[in-house]
Amino acid sequence: MAMAPRLSRRRTGPPRWVAIAFALTILVLLADASMHARSQEPGLLMSSQAWVDRVLPDIAQSNAEGREIALASSGAVTGGVSAVVGDLSKVASAAGATYGVVRSYTASSQVAAASGLLQACLAARETGALEMASAASGLMKGDARPSAVQEMASAVADFQVGDSAYKLFLKALPALGVQMPPSQWVTQGLYQPSALSSFAQKLAAAAAAALPRTIVIDAITTDPAALSMQGTTQILSPAQSVSVTVVVGDVGQSSDKGVEVSASITPALGAPDQRASTTLDLSAGQAYAVGLSGFRLEPNIPTTLMVTARQTSLGPSTSRSITIEVPGPGFSGTTTSTSLAHATTTSSTSATTTPTTAVPPTSTSTTSGVATTPVGLSTTTSVGVRTSLAPTTTL
Numbered sequence: 001m002a003m004a005p006r007l008s009r010r011r012t013g014p015p016r017w018v019a020i021a022f023a024l025t026i027l028v029l030l031a032d033a034s035m036h037a038r039s040q041e042p043g044l045l046m047s048s049q050a051w052v053d054r055v056l057p058d059i060a061q062s063n064a065e066g067r068e069i070a071l072a073s074s075g076a077v078t079g080g081v082s083a084v085v086g087d088l089s090k091v092a093s094a095a096g097a098t099y100g101v102v103r104s105y106t107a108s109s110q111v112a113a114a115s116g117l118l119q120a121c122l123a124a125r126e127t128g129a130l131e132m133a134s135a136a137s138g139l140m141k142g143d144a145r146p147s148a149v150q151e152m153a154s155a156v157a158d159f160q161v162g163d164s165a166y167k168l169f170l171k172a173l174p175a176l177g178v179q180m181p182p183s184q185w186v187t188q189g190l191y192q193p194s195a196l197s198s199f200a201q202k203l204a205a206a207a208a209a210a211l212p213r214t215i216v217i218d219a220i221t222t223d224p225a226a227l228s229m230q231g232t233t234q235i236l237s238p239a240q241s242v243s244v245t246v247v248v249g250d251v252g253q254s255s256d257k258g259v260e261v262s263a264s265i266t267p268a269l270g271a272p273d274q275r276a277s278t279t280l281d282l283s284a285g286q287a288y289a290v291g292l293s294g295f296r297l298e299p300n301i302p303t304t305l306m307v308t309a310r311q312t313s314l315g316p317s318t319s320r321s322i323t324i325e326v327p328g329p330g331f332s333g334t335t336t337s338t339s340l341a342h343a344t345t346t347s348s349t350s351a352t353t354t355p356t357t358a359v360p361p362t363s364t365s366t367t368s369g370v371a372t373t374p375v376g377l378s379t380t381t382s383v384g385v386r387t388s389l390a391p392t393t394t395l
Helices: 016-074 081-103 109-140 147-172 193-210
Strands: 215-223 226-230 233-236 242-250 256-266 274-282 287-295 303-310 317-325 363-366
Touching (some): 109 193, 215 303, 215 317, 242 256, 256 287, 274 287
Antiparallel strands (some): 256 274
């Protein structure tokens, strides 16, 4: 009896070796992923620590900038207004550089939030430093605007924003075993409104004191008046004594107090020289006529009349001189003279003419018994041309 043929059985799944290979592949991938994940953790930590190490010196630099601004705005103005404003401008520039450096650093994902907050802090500090420097610079230029104190207060508000961002930065920073320094930009008692106002007043006062003061001698006139010219010498009418009127003014932007105006002649009758002086206060942009009298000249001798205006004994001065002569017996120096009787009116400067106010001097001193008193304004100018000094030049 023939046996029935064996039915062939077909496999319905993949070969066993394929399944084994697939399982091994999965295990390798899982192991590799696990090992890669574990290897990323130390790398991330090292990257974060490297970022912290880089920003630490910049944070210290920023704190130093904050201390400089606080010192300049709360301490006495000792180095001169230009030095203080220059320091504030340098700090503002340094604050911008610090912000730029920190912004250029690449932060890991672990410290990304902290990096953004630190950048926000430094940006606010830069903005405040620029505002503080701008306000101080305006005051130095004589722009005593009321908004200067408000601009300073706005700068302080930016400093406070920076400090708030810095506190959030400290909270967002992961525990990396590094102790961050506290902010030194706004501390207790700094930048009070009264302190800012006092700082602005010091800057404005220092700027006013630093403005250029220019004292000028606009004209020198004599009584008696000059009748003729002998070369560069003014020939006066015969007289026993001569009075001098000096028109002195302030062409600067601030007043000058205690200006000494003096006149001297060389030679004098019976002496090498003779001097008289007086003191007055000058208002900015105004001219004043000062009278000095009692000068006695040697007849027939050319005499130098020197006039000087000086604010203090050690301060800058301006001088002007003319040569005059009083005819005496036997005077014959008339061949080259020029008659001044019908000369036209002139002015020593080209400025617009306005009346000059004769102001009595605040104090008077005499030398060799010469009294210094104001005299009239209608005499001759320093070049010997007859003119009226009322009106005269506005300086």
